[in-house]
Amino acid sequence: MMTPKVLAIGLDGGTYDLLLPLVEQGIMPHMAKFLQQGSWGRLESTIPPFTGTAWSTFATGLNPGQHGILSFQKHDRFNYYEQIVDFVDANQLHNPFWHTLGEAGKRVVIVNVPVTYPPRPVNGMMITGMMTPKNASQFTYPRELAEQLGEYQIDVDFIHDEAGFRIYGLPPKEVMLSEIHHVTKTRTQACLRLLQTETWDFFTVVYTGTDRLSHFFWDDLVKLLAQPTEHGRSPLQDGLITYFRDLDEGIGKLIAAAGPDAHILFMSDHGFGPSPTKRFYxxxxxxxxxxxxxxxxxxxxxxxxxxxxxxxxxxxxxxxxxxxxxxxxxxxxxxxxxxxxxxxx
Incomplete structure (x- = not known):
């Protein structure tokens, strides 16, 4: 008897505060089917609930105190001041579970999981994720996989630079949304090719567009969900609806490509909400x-x-x-x- 395959889909920054209203309004039918037929619930994130921290816990099964990735930067532990010495990378991860799977003879495909750069050899394929420098010469394993990815982008250019990431000098919202949409589409296309052409036992992909939208469009999303009818929607709101429809359609294609016997998992690193109005020093x-x-x-x-x-x-x-x-x-x-x-x- 063959062991069932596992497809794990990550929605970075995914929160039911957005997903459930989108499902209820009929915008995400594939997600609706998953919620109806599967088991789901709200889980606590790591402390601190940062992207690199939480996904590193997913990758290793260790808590942040054990894997040591507590932020996006490496700090001088012997300096009281916040002196950044570098950015976190895959060399800090203890032993991601996909290495254990590989040692057991299982084939893995790892796509866009944060803190996987530089790519390390796996029994299968890897495309690194967030914290990959923009002009990195090698972001895949094996190296030649990059030649098959076409227009694939690891992240949106407006927060992606040589250091790893930035959040300043942002373009207009319409431009940001268009690029987020493009990155999501190319990721789905790349994953479909790998699902259909490669031999695999475990496949995981992380979509970061959900996080980017919540960071830069939270107020727009809240207003949109409070107005369930199309009447009076702005072009930007229509664009947000289109994004989630296309994301859901892509998810449906991935599930179909995985096959009827595959186990499907959805996960998120943290939730979302409005920006804080006060700070506690x-x-x-x-x-x-x-x-x-x-x-x-x-x-x-x-x-x-x-x-x-x-x-x-x-x-x-x-x-x-x-x-x-x-x-x-x-x-x-x-x-x-x-x-x-x-x-x-």
């Missing part, structure tokens, strides 16, 4: 209750001193808003947020 709070004190500072000549003082002094903040140019305010605000929110304990 834990270092400021610890200082206020006398559980944290900066040492080795030079008082008013030390940047940390001013970060701490400005972070808790509302009057000083108001004065600086009056005196400092906006660009300087933005730079100082980012510096304060980064230092106080992320480093410390």
């Amino acid at each position: 834990i270092n400021v709070w610890l200082e206020q209750i006398d559980l944290l004190k900066a040492r080795g500072t030079q008082g008013i000549n030390d940047l940390t001193y001013w970060r701490m003082k400005i972070g808790r002094n509302q009057r000083l903040k108001a004065l600086l808003r009056t005196l400092l140019p906006q660009k300087t305010q933005d730079t100082l605000s980012k510096s304060m947020s980064s230092s106080q929110n992320s480093s410390g304990i």
